[in-house]
Amino acid sequence: MPQQNFAFAQEALAHARHLSDWAGVRYSSETTASRCVRNDMPEKNETSSEAGAMCEVLVNGHFGYSATADTSTQGLRRAFDRAIATTKTTSIYKAHGFTSAQRPASTGHYQSPREKALSATPLTEITDCLRAASAAMKGSDLVVNRSARVMTIQNRLAYFSSNGATIEQDFDMVNIELAATAAQGLESQTRTWSHTAQMGGEAFDRGRWTTEAQRVASEALELLTAENCPSGAMDLILMPDQMMLQIHESIGHPLELDRILGDERNYAGWSFVKAADFGTLRYGSPLMNVSFDPGVRHEFASYAFDDGGNPAKRELLIEGGILRRGLGALESQVRSGLPGVANFRSASWNRAPIDRMANLNLEAGTSTLDELIAQVENGVLMSTNRSWSIDDYRNKFQFGCERGQLIRNGKLGPVVRNPNYRGVTVDFWSRLAGVGKDPVAYGTPYCGKGEPSQVIRVGHASPPCLFKGVQVFGGAA
Numbered sequence: 001m002p003q004q005n006f007a008f009a010q011e012a013l014a015h016a017r018h019l020s021d022w023a024g025v026r027y028s029s030e031t032t033a034s035r036c037v038r039n040d041m042p043e044k045n046e047t048s049s050e051a052g053a054m055c056e057v058l059v060n061g062h063f064g065y066s067a068t069a070d071t072s073t074q075g076l077r078r079a080f081d082r083a084i085a086t087t088k089t090t091s092i093y094k095a096h097g098f099t100s101a102q103r104p105a106s107t108g109h110y111q112s113p114r115e116k117a118l119s120a121t122p123l124t125e126i127t128d129c130l131r132a133a134s135a136a137m138k139g140s141d142l143v144v145n146r147s148a149r150v151m152t153i154q155n156r157l158a159y160f161s162s163n164g165a166t167i168e169q170d171f172d173m174v175n176i177e178l179a180a181t182a183a184q185g186l187e188s189q190t191r192t193w194s195h196t197a198q199m200g201g202e203a204f205d206r207g208r209w210t211t212e213a214q215r216v217a218s219e220a221l222e223l224l225t226a227e228n229c230p231s232g233a234m235d236l237i238l239m240p241d242q243m244m245l246q247i248h249e250s251i252g253h254p255l256e257l258d259r260i261l262g263d264e265r266n267y268a269g270w271s272f273v274k275a276a277d278f279g280t281l282r283y284g285s286p287l288m289n290v291s292f293d294p295g296v297r298h299e300f301a302s303y304a305f306d307d308g309g310n311p312a313k314r315e316l317l318i319e320g321g322i323l324r325r326g327l328g329a330l331e332s333q334v335r336s337g338l339p340g341v342a343n344f345r346s347a348s349w350n351r352a353p354i355d356r357m358a359n360l361n362l363e364a365g366t367s368t369l370d371e372l373i374a375q376v377e378n379g380v381l382m383s384t385n386r387s388w389s390i391d392d393y394r395n396k397f398q399f400g401c402e403r404g405q406l407i408r409n410g411k412l413g414p415v416v417r418n419p420n421y422r423g424v425t426v427d428f429w430s431r432l433a434g435v436g437k438d439p440v441a442y443g444t445p446y447c448g449k450g451e452p453s454q455v456i457r458v459g460h461a462s463p464p465c466l467f468k469g470v471q472v473f474g475g476a477a
Helices: 004-017 073-093 123-136 206-224 240-255 330-336 369-374 425-430
Strands: 022-038 041-059 062-068 107-111 143-161 166-184 187-198 232-238 290-292 315-319 360-362 378-390 396-408 411-417 420-424 432-435 440-449 454-462 465-473
Touching: 004 022, 004 041, 004 073, 004 143, 022 123, 041 073, 041 123, 062 073, 123 143, 123 206, 143 206, 166 206, 166 440, 187 206, 187 378, 187 396, 187 440, 206 396, 206 411, 232 240, 232 369, 240 315, 240 360, 240 378, 240 396, 240 425, 240 440, 240 454, 396 425, 420 425
Parallel strands: 107 166, 232 378, 360 454
Antiparallel strands: 022 041, 022 143, 041 062, 143 166, 166 187, 232 465, 290 315, 290 360, 378 396, 396 411, 396 420, 420 465, 432 465, 440 454
């Protein structure tokens, strides 16, 4: 991101300020590289870069935007002029009368924790890890597909406003995915491992990759001969890699204030949560404590400020099972009169920020995994999501996992394949009977929302969790 653009920003802001009540500009420069090795052969090696600026104005109590890839002084001035003209015209239809109080005059800097910058990591080092992982999964002719993928993201943001905001944030992110598929006759089973974090070149740990690769291949083979998961009401232990999706779909999305306000109903849906539920709704058992925490080191969606300049800090959304706070930025907070968080986030330079999840975590409990297992007379332990379905209100859901393991009389038993479970959000979380003490962070780069569509990165950390009396079912015999 050229440093002189920042001087251009001040000139353009001065121009816009004369014609609007407030103005801001957000620069974004991002380089994404995707590499893949499949069955020991390089399959994908591509890099994409994009850069531009989003110009924002406040006119007649209405916020408006115009994006441009031309970040010269003249380019920014033209974008501001477009934003001012369209905002003035559309302000008569505004949903709420805003002020510059929704755009704090914050200053500061953030950089992803890293030992070695991604920009300093040779492609040969990355390719060596991918090839080694692919080779490590080759232990049987029944393993018919082996893939190792990595996505690296280098994102630089700078934000300036007419009321004095000056923010720079630099992100290095890595998303690693290993997968092994075993097949025999008409049966096939896939096991995966992923690691998603803010970090640098230290992510390319060949020893760890090969260890995980050997495990997923071995477990894919094991699933080929496993029995199908039984069906019925039973206890359920979800491991952190499945808790990631459970948190995302049944807590994160329904707590987004713009969804509760109805902004997403045409695309991503509404929410079963109502404004009156905050402070009163028992969302889950007293063991349920959920935080919004963009300050967790290495978690995928950590940052210091959201894209409206609001300083980001940890907030409890659900405390002792009671719903306390929503996932809504300053605009949604003032519209709804509800407490929110600093989650005004944009997926790109040409997208306006909206309410988005960031790091949404289930707080640690006090139990070891063995202690959770010991509480179960009849149940199943499930790992790693492979399918999901949830209604538009984020209420009724059905999820499938890659691997299950029966639990009988407090002890782990045989592995089972095709494990699935279903539930209704509040009833399901009310069945939370045990929370582990060792959270593990996962994440995804692919959370979709908004019109026009935005795909953004989120993080979720959780320990293993025990749920009592859940509807479990298996696949076809």
